[in-house]
Amino acid sequence: MSVTLRAHAKINLTLDVLARRPDGYHEVEMIMQSIELHDTLNFNIAQKDITLMVTGLPVPEGADNLVLKAAHLLREFSGTELGATISLNKKIPVAAGLAGGSTDAAATMLGLNQLWNLGLQRDDLMGLALQLGADVSFCLLGGTAIARGIGEVLSPLASAPRFGVVLVKPSFGISTKDVYQNLSLDNLGLRPNTSAMVRALGEGNLKQVAGELVNVLESVTIQIKPELNELKTKLKKAGCQGVLMSGSGPTIFGLTADMKSAVEVAKGLDLPDCQVLVTGMI
Ligand SMILES: C[C@](O)(CO)[C@H](O)COP(=O)(O)OP(=O)(O)OC[C@H]1O[C@@H](n2ccc(N)nc2=O)[C@H](O)[C@@H]1O
Numbered sequence: 377m378s379v380t381l382r383a384h385a386k387i388n389l390t391l392d393v394l395a396r397r398p399d400g401y402h403e404v405e406m407i408m409q410s411i412e413l414h415d416t417l418n419f420n421i422a423q424k425d426i427t428l429m430v431t432g433l434p435v436p437e438g439a440d441n442l443v444l445k446a447a448h449l450l451r452e453f454s455g456t457e458l459g460a461t462i463s464l465n466k467k468i469p470v471a472a473g474l475a476g477g478s479t480d481a482a483a484t485m486l487g488l489n490q491l492w493n494l495g496l497q498r499d500d501l502m503g504l505a506l507q508l509g510a511d512v513s514f515c516l517l518g519g520t521a522i523a524r525g526i527g528e529v530l531s532p533l534a535s536a537p538r539f540g541v542v543l544v545k546p547s548f549g550i551s552t553k554d555v556y557q558n559l560s561l562d563n564l565g566l567r568p569n570t571s572a573m574v575r576a577l578g579e580g581n582l583k584q585v586a587g588e589l590v591n592v593l594e595s596v597t598i599q600i601k602p603e604l605n606e607l608k609t610k611l612k613k614a615g616c617q618g619v620l621m622s623g624s625g626p627t628i629f630g631l632t633a634d635m636k637s638a639v640e641v642a643k644g645l646d647l648p649d650c651q652v653l654v655t656g657m658i
């Protein structure tokens with residue numbers, strides 16, 4: 377028996393921070409969107425051990441990998457004694473603001489639930505997701521959704537238009553924790569209008585969607601890495617309708633009418649120090 381799953385990356389179309397909690401986490405309100413860009417995971421049954429092999433982009437293969445953390449958490453929760461041989465083909469840039477680790481963790485729970493025939497419901501997995509990371513809950517659901525709480529309270533939205541997405545990932549990564557810690561809640565600057573973005577998505581109006589793209593973490597990350605401002609300007613000049621940093625960064629995304637126009641925009645970009653990827657909303 378073998379199970380193969382795609383683990384999709386996400387972008388944040390809006391991101392607002394409402395409060396800091398005593399445990400250091402933040403209450404957020406954000407519109408999350410899955411994109412075509414994905415890692416691929418393959419799961420095979422094994423007698424006892426859980427092992428992981430990674431191909432593609434380098435990520436640690438040891439116990440710190442979120443795939444192994446998710447697998448051990450699920451095995452403990454379910455009580456099964458089965459093992460698994462897992463392979464991960466890593467395509468999503470790492471420490472990029474695209475939830476690469478979180479989506480692998482979510483896919484691992486979904487894949488092993490099938491492989492081990494556990495019969496767990498999505499709600500059971502949702503309960504475990506939060507132990508692995510704030511973005512894992514959304515990654516289990518996918519599509520388009522409003523996320524509240526620390527990211528685990530989800531309200532699914534109707535499928536968004538399949539706008540094209542150009543991703544620009546600089547060579548450096550960024551620590552999500554550092555970004556949240558450097559955020560001054562008294563000085564958030566421009567805040568997103570969640571309901572206006574929901575309306576714009578519902579109408580499929582790219583110009584309006586572009587006008588509602590706001591992420592309060594952007595100015596924090598730009599303060600650490602001012603070169604992100606130049607990347608935003610270049611993406612706009614190259615023809616993207618709207619441009620924003622995803623999550624805590626440093627990836628910048630630009631939206632276009634469709635994948636074809638995203639390919640054209642990417643062709644016009646001269647960014648030798650960055651990884652440029654063309655993908656689309658799903
Ligand atoms: C920036 C986003 O990616 C937007 O989707 C998420 O809010 C972050 O989600 P994530 O990377 O899955 O977050 P976790 O791995 O759970 O947490 C990493 C660190 O980010 C900070 N963190 C994360 C989520 C949140 N709502 N408040 C926080 O303050 C905490 O300092 C935490 O130690």
Ligand SMILES: Nc1ncnc2c1ncn2[C@@H]1O[C@H](COP(=O)(O)OP(=O)(O)OP(=O)(O)O)[C@@H](O)[C@H]1O
Nearest residue numbers: 441442470471472473474475476477480511552623
């Ligand atoms: N399967 C995995 N894929 C990517 N990173 C992983 C994985 N497992 C553990 N990590 C570690 O997690 C850290 C964050 O990587 P990740 O790509 O998830 O960040 P991110 O895209 O910024 O996530 P988010 O958008 O959820 O904040 C890295 O330092 C990486 O070493």
